[in-house]
Amino acid sequence: MKGFFVTGTDTGVGKTIIACGLAAVLKEKGMNVGVFKPFLSGISRDDPTSDTSLLKGNLKVEN
Numbered sequence: 001m002k003g004f005f006v007t008g009t010d011t012g013v014g015k016t017i018i019a020c021g022l023a024a025v026l027k028e029k030g031m032n033v034g035v036f037k038p039f040l041s042g043i044s045r046d047d048p049t050s051d052t053s054l055l056k057g058n059l060k061v062e063n
């Protein structure tokens with residue numbers, strides 16, 4: 001298993017967008033891709049606009 005750790009120097013700099021794109025490209029190449037965001041602050045994970053919802057929706061996974 002290989003992984004990428006996406007980080008940045010501030011909030012709102014594009015970490016989530018980059019992670020979504022990276023995951024989508026790898027999936028498109030036929031790889032089995034998972035995403036892991038261990039902590040989420042400031043918004044419910046159930047909110048459709050949350051980072052975790054965007055990452056999940058991007059990969060079309062259930063959980």
Ligand SMILES: Nc1ncnc2c1ncn2[C@@H]1O[C@H](COP(=O)(O)OP(=O)(O)OP(=O)(O)O)[C@@H](O)[C@H]1O
Nearest residue numbers: 007008009010011012013014015016017018019051
């Ligand atoms: N390359 C880009 N060009 C234009 N807009 C961008 C780009 N990358 C991200 N954005 C926009 O910037 C905003 C913040 O991006 P994103 O949510 O990916 O940041 P983040 O680093 O994950 O933030 P946070 O730390 O708050 O979770 C979003 O509205 C996103 O659409």
Ligand SMILES: C[C@H](N)[C@@H](CCCCCC(=O)O)NC(=O)O
Nearest residue numbers: 011016039040041042043050051
């Ligand atoms: C909901 C957003 N995407 C993001 C908001 C982070 C705000 C940090 C504020 C601070 O600097 O204390 N939350 C998160 O990445 O878990």
